[in-house]
Amino acid sequence: MKNKEYTLITGASSGIGKALAFRCAARQMNLVLVALPCTGLRETAEEISEKYGTDVKIYEADLTENSIAERIHTWCEEEKIQIKYLINNAGMGYAAAFETVKMNFFNTMMKLNMNAVVAMTHAFIPDLKKISGAGILNVSSMASMLPIPNKSVYAASKSFVLSFSRAMYQELKSYNIHVSCLCPGAVPTSEQVKERMRNGGWIHKLFSSKAMTVAEKAVSRFLKAKPLIIPNYADNIVFQISKLIPANIRIALMGRIMGFNKSK
Numbered sequence: 001m002k003n004k005e006y007t008l009i010t011g012a013s014s015g016i017g018k019a020l021a022f023r024c025a026a027r028q029m030n031l032v033l034v035a036l037p038c039t040g041l042r043e044t045a046e047e048i049s050e051k052y053g054t055d056v057k058i059y060e061a062d063l064t065e066n067s068i069a070e071r072i073h074t075w076c077e078e079e080k081i082q083i084k085y086l087i088n089n090a091g092m093g094y095a096a097a098f099e100t101v102k103m104n105f106f107n108t109m110m111k112l113n114m115n116a117v118v119a120m121t122h123a124f125i126p127d128l129k130k131i132s133g134a135g136i137l138n139v140s141s142m143a144s145m146l147p148i149p150n151k152s153v154y155a156a157s158k159s160f161v162l163s164f165s166r167a168m169y170q171e172l173k174s175y176n177i178h179v180s181c182l183c184p185g186a187v188p189t190s191e192q193v194k195e196r197m198r199n200g201g202w203i204h205k206l207f208s209s210k211a212m213t214v215a216e217k218a219v220s221r222f223l224k225a226k227p228l229i230i231p232n233y234a235d236n237i238v239f240q241i242s243k244l245i246p247a248n249i250r251i252a253l254m255g256r257i258m259g260f261n262k263s264k
């Protein structure tokens with residue numbers, strides 16, 4: 001009989017989310033892909049389905065809308081889709097001095113990076129509890145590890161995701177639901193990151209990874225129930241060393257390494 005359990009991935013139309021979809025399908029997982037309308041989600045679903053022979057459904061929606069998590073959940077119930085793994089990947093970032101960014105942008109970013117993660121988790125936990133070995137993978141960032149000048153709200157939103165994931169790991173483990181938090185460094189998905197890598201020299205290359213590499217490591221370690229996933233070796237070393245350095249020095253150093261310590 002065909003496996004009717006699904007992995008739901010938000011932000012699956014591009015970047016890390018799309019790569020996660022490919023790596024999950026390569027493990028014969030059926031998928032529900034969520035992203036904004038008209039972003040090529042259907043084409044991605046067809047490509048994956050053709051390549052791996054798994055069932056791939058799509059749900060086009062803006063995750064910053066109120067009650068959208070409940071609507072996605074209701075749709076899954078109606079379609080008899082049983083979610084075993086929930087991957088909260090959709091997110092957005094920026095790199096600019098705080099006061100130069102419009103408040104509307106921050107509101108949207110906070111809704112997507114934090115509210116949507118909480119709402120999707122809240123909506124699907126009752127279902128995950130019914131399946132043995134279910135799991136949640138939240139996509140945070142290395143930016144979650146410390147405040148980053150000129151990425152202040154983004155870094156804070158990703159700290160939220162990391163903190164939330166760690167707490168949920170403890171809360172849900174007695175239900176046999178594992179929660180992992182993925183913390184990638186730079187991944188050349190947007191023009192912004194690509195440009196930084198082009199101009200940043202070897203240090204930026206050392207701290208960056210391809211989306212497919214990140215996704216493969218993420219899925220593999222998520223299925224092993226690792227609570228914290230840092231896919232890039234250089235990031236991991238810096239993370240371990242940074243624990244020994246006082247916070248104010250770490251923040252100044254990080255700003256310098258990332259090239260974000262100056263606002264102009």
Ligand SMILES: NC(=O)c1ccc[n+]([C@@H]2O[C@H](COP(=O)([O-])OP(=O)(O)OC[C@H]3O[C@@H](n4cnc5c(N)ncnc54)[C@H](OP(=O)(O)O)[C@@H]3O)[C@@H](O)[C@H]2O)c1
Pocket residue numbers: 010011012013014015016017034035036037039061062063064089090091092093112139140141142183184185186187188189190193
């Ligand atoms: N790239 C990096 O360097 C990096 C590093 C660390 C962590 N991360 C995190 O990794 C995750 C993915 O990043 P990425 O670089 O792969 O981003 P990306 O290429 O911009 O993809 C973001 C995905 O989220 C979707 N999305 C955006 N706004 C949405 C909304 N309101 N409702 C529903 N879906 C929405 C996008 O859909 P559309 O195609 O419809 O816009 C797209 O599928 C994010 O959480 C990001 O913070 C990225």
